[in-house]
Amino acid sequence: MSAPQTTSSHTISVLVDNEPGILARVVGLFSGRGYNIESLTVAETDAKENLSRITIVTAGTPMVIEQIKAQLDRLVPVHKVRDLTVEGPHIERELALVKVKGTGDKRVEALRLADVFRAKVIDAKTDSFVFEVTGTSDKVRTFVGLMEGLGLVELGRTGIVAMSRGGEAL
Amino acid sequence: MKPEESATTGADLLVKALIDEEVEVVFGYPGGAVLPIYDSLFKQNRLRHILVRHEQAAVHAAEGYARSTGKVGVVLVTSGPGATNAVTGLTDALMDSVPIICLTGQVPTHLIGNDAFQEADTTGITRPCTKHNYLVKAVGDLARTVHEAFYVARSGRPGPVVIDLPKDVLMNKHDYTAPKKPVQHKSYRPQVKPELKKVEEAIELIGSAKRPVFYAGGGIVNAGPKASKLLTQFVHMTGYPITNTLMGLGTFPASDKQFLGMLGMHGTYEANLAMYHCDVMINIGARFDDRITGKLTEFSPKSKKIHVDIDPSSINKNVRVDLPIVGDAGHVLEDMIRVWKARQPKVDHKALKAWWAEIDKWRSRNCLAYKQDKETIKPQYALERLYHHIKNRDHYITTEVGQHQMWAAQFLKFEQPNRWMTSGGLGTMGYGFPSAMGVQIAHPDALVIDVAGEASIMMNIQELSTVAQYRLPVKIFILNNQYMGMVRQWQELLHGGRYSESYMESLPDFVKLAEAFGAVGLRCHDPAKLDDTIKQMIDIKKPVVVDVLVDKAENCFPMIPSGAAHYDMLLGPDDRAAKPVSEEGMVLV
The missing domain is CATH 3.40.50.970 (Thiamin diphosphate (ThDP)-binding fold, Pyr/PP domains)
Structure with a gap:
């Protein structure tokens, strides 16, 4: 029986023990088995229980995605693995810091577009801005694309954090 | 921490923990970083130490010990080269799901990361070749870590676990904590009992088969001797043919007439053709390894596949199956036998007879035949x-x-x-x-x-x-x-x-x-x-x-060349000119 070969992107949340080497385990699993990582975000989320939450965006055929989840779940310090993409509606957010250098019309236009995208100015000099923009990856990408023509000099992105809609917790 | 008198050194504590885990033998090789452990071993007579001549051999010896007894094999090696020499053995144990605890020495915690003498990043190096590993940073964590490691090594799909032990941790003092039974790990809880509904579905499928085949692997060995008895009992109840993987040999008696021999690249003609032509495949404790499947797109194309495995990541990895059952092979077989007895499925005896007739035809090819002469030993x-x-x-x-x-x-x-x-x-x-x-x-x-x-x-x-x-x-x-x-x-x-x-x-x-x-x-x-x-x-x-x-030129047949399908077997030296290996196949090993 052959499985469908179409590749799709999945957002996976993983709850893990916050212990040394856990990130290496997860990343090593992906590199060792040849899976993609499109985005990876990790930070402690429960200091009392010593838990961290890892959000991974990965792409693969349905069979590969199933493998990735099973392989993650098999790691001893992993508590939970959830595929947000298939388990009902969810929301994703990313944050970017965007440094734009320039004067005159370009500077004014950058500020105007930042307003449209509800990006905040978090640093300003007479010839530069640093914007903070939050939203879906698509929104962040679009904003960054616009800034490219207006003096973009530096970019930092957090990668995606995501969560299911509604009252249920991971 | 209690007063000094009642406390023991990390090394003594480790030996105590091993004894509490019912360890009798340790295979090892001493060195600077593990001297405190060797000193503790010297002062007791419960644990026997076997001195090997190379650390790789220590791990393989522990594997042989573990596979022949069902117990956990224990290895003790020093830091740096001791640990790196053990890597091949650890990888071997991981691939074949053998429960091993490998204790590695490490430089003192304050020297870690300083490129100290005989330092290696052992947890880093062994991360991909162990089921899990630990670096013990404080003597207070030592006993708990050892007990947890044994639990991880022996439960679920067994595997090797490394415990890296810095020398200062072995020399510091602390009270001993005995293992808690039953162990409750905070995150690692393998599923041992299957979903009954799935077992019932499986019995329905197995009972309605016309050309069935059992395909049993090393998972049955790891489920304990009882699982082999249950497998034999169930296969006898059904009257169906069975083949074993290389790792599963012995889980069903080879002399039994329902046994088709080993399958796979050098498996028998009858086993491989039965796999190709079957309509229901019952895989218990095997993992559709590439040596078994040959060309994936032509692997058993007409069958409904049932796959019993304790490791969910083995399911749908290489071959998509119709009915996955996660659980310990012994438990699943027990449930299968119970449901089979309760439901008494109406087996299509006519179809089964025809299937056996076909199998006997393949058997009569006598695929393992060879010609012994008077001159050289084959x-x-x-x-x-x-x-x-x-x-x-x-x-x-x-x-x-x-x-x-x-x-x-x-x-x-x-x-x-x-x-x-x-x-x-x-x-x-x-x-x-x-x-x-x-x-x-x-x-x-x-x-x-x-x-x-x-x-x-x-x-x-x-x-x-x-x-x-x-x-x-x-x-x-x-x-x-x-x-x-x-x-x-x-x-x-x-x-x-x-x-x-x-x-x-x-x-x-x-x-x-x-x-x-x-x-x-x-x-x-x-x-x-x-x-x-x-x-x-x-x-x-x-x-x-x-x-x-022996004969220098003898080749091992039958053989499914890499990249070929099950029906494309080479049965002997005369067979091969007709079936050249494709370029696609040459890339495979």
């Missing part, structure tokens, strides 16, 4: 004679890797589990001899034979010194064809007979070599004298190296 003949002389004795077989391993799998018959130790997943040359030492330690009175090739045996030959020291009467049965036989066979089949670097130049005189280590050496090249040599080997109550000079 390796297959040597193994047939070996089996003849050992079959009524309490025996255990280990192998190295290559042609001899496949012939051993084909020609030695296994009637019960835990009797066959071989490196299946990783294919580690040098596995068999140290593994046999571990088996012999666990079963001092049994006949333990390492079926070897002359190339593989050289990879851990230093262990002759270990068997001499502990008077282990291990037998090394070398099928000596003066080539890395499997490499030579592939070069003949795939690379125009250009035998690049596969000839074993300058081999030692194995008889003299054995004698140099205080073992007995025997040699045989005459088919007429083979029986006497084997009898002699069995009768000598010392380690024996038998150098059997």
